[in-house]
Amino acid sequence: MPRRRGSPSIAFALGLVALAFSATPARAQVTPIVVVPETKPAPPPADTPAFSSDATWRFAASVGGTKTSGNSKSSTVNLSGEAVRTTDNSKLNLAIRGLYAEANDNRTGANIAFSSQYDRDFSRDWFGFGKLDLMRDHPANIDMRQSAYGGVGYHLVRTPDHSWDLSGGVGYTEDQYVRPANVAGALREEYGRVEGVISESSTHKVTETTSLRQKVGYFPNLKESGAFRMVFDAGLSVAINASLSLTAGWTYRYDSDPGVGIKKGDAVYVTGIGIKWD
Numbered sequence: 001m002p003r004r005r006g007s008p009s010i011a012f013a014l015g016l017v018a019l020a021f022s023a024t025p026a027r028a029q030v031t032p033i034v035v036v037p038e039t040k041p042a043p044p045p046a047d048t049p050a051f052s053s054d055a056t057w058r059f060a061a062s063v064g065g066t067k068t069s070g071n072s073k074s075s076t077v078n079l080s081g082e083a084v085r086t087t088d089n090s091k092l093n094l095a096i097r098g099l100y101a102e103a104n105d106n107r108t109g110a111n112i113a114f115s116s117q118y119d120r121d122f123s124r125d126w127f128g129f130g131k132l133d134l135m136r137d138h139p140a141n142i143d144m145r146q147s148a149y150g151g152v153g154y155h156l157v158r159t160p161d162h163s164w165d166l167s168g169g170v171g172y173t174e175d176q177y178v179r180p181a182n183v184a185g186a187l188r189e190e191y192g193r194v195e196g197v198i199s200e201s202s203t204h205k206v207t208e209t210t211s212l213r214q215k216v217g218y219f220p221n222l223k224e225s226g227a228f229r230m231v232f233d234a235g236l237s238v239a240i241n242a243s244l245s246l247t248a249g250w251t252y253r254y255d256s257d258p259g260v261g262i263k264k265g266d267a268v269y270v271t272g273i274g275i276k277w278d
Contacts (some may be wrong), residue, residue: 002150027068057278062247064272074103079268080249084207089121099268109268111137119153127153129167138178141262147173148221149197161205170200173219174230181259184224193223207238221257230254247274 003100080097094116101109113135121127133147151169174192175183183191201215214234221227235249251268258264 005210010165014089055085058084058086058276059278060274060276062272062274064247064270072104074101074108075196076101076109078272080270080272082143083098091119093117093119107139109139111135111268112142113137125155126156127155127165127167129153129169133172136267139261140182140266141178142175145173145177147171147195150196151197157202162203164202166200168196170196171193177259183257184227185260193221195219195229224257227257229256243275243277245274245276247272 007054017241059082061079062080062241063077064076067075075098078099079098081095083094085092096112096114098112099109101107112115113133115131115133117129117131118128119127129151131149132146133145134147135142137145149169149171151167153165153167155162155163155165171194172192173195174190175190176190179259180189181191182188184193195221199215199217202213205210206212212235215232217231219229219231220277221229230253232252233249235247237245237247239245246272249269253266255264
């Protein structure tokens with residue numbers, strides 16, 4: 001029997017279908033875009049200090065003096081300097097001041113004092129501190145006084161224009177005398193004792209050009225009941241321009257047992273012109 005050939009029209013149609021499939025371009029794989037919402041860091045805890053993290057230094061110095069002649073002859077020179085380093089949670093303060101005075105060719109004042117204090121916050125309101133003081137005052141029979149303290153403090157007020165801190169702790173003070181002194185019931189060339197420390201300090205920006213500071217320290221003698229020292233320090237600064245200012249300061253020191261023949265209180269009032277820079 002003769003073999004039948006396929007219909008040409010069917011073969012042609014199948015060829016067109018194959019050509020169409022082969023000509024259809026492959027679809028490109030599309031990678032889905034995942035939108036990640038922007039996240040913000042969590043706010044710090046309520047007790048975290050809110051300060052700049054950059055460490056900054058500030059410096060200040062002042063000088064003043066007086067001189068008289070005629071019926072009375074006197075001269076006075078006072079110098080002071082301060083350096084302050086602050087970070088987000090700490091503060092280092094270094095200060096030095098000196099005074100020399102004469103009246104009718106007799107020395108009436110000659111003292112120099114250095115103080116340093118390091119504060120470090122361990123919460124927004126509480127801080128720990130370490131303090132070191134050195135002083136020399138020959139008219140008060142102090143050849144050298146060395147004091148070191150440590151303790152804790154609390155920030156009562158903390159704003160850009162005002163601050164007020166309370167602190168307390170314990171430390172050790174040693175006095176070396178120019179001449180032997182009768183202190184704590186005995187004649188001594190030097191006297192060391194454990195002391196407590198209770199202090200408060202504040203700073204205030206009164207106007208755009210005027211600032212005020214004050215500090216009171218009370219140091220009870222923990223070795224001799226009833227004996228104590230107290231120091232009050234205040235200062236006023238009025239800016240002339242961005243760098244220069246007029247300054248005035250008053251310091252009062254009281255010692256309940258300075259030795260026989262030595263006055264218990266010493267007051268120093270100084271004025272001058274100051275310069276500050278960063």
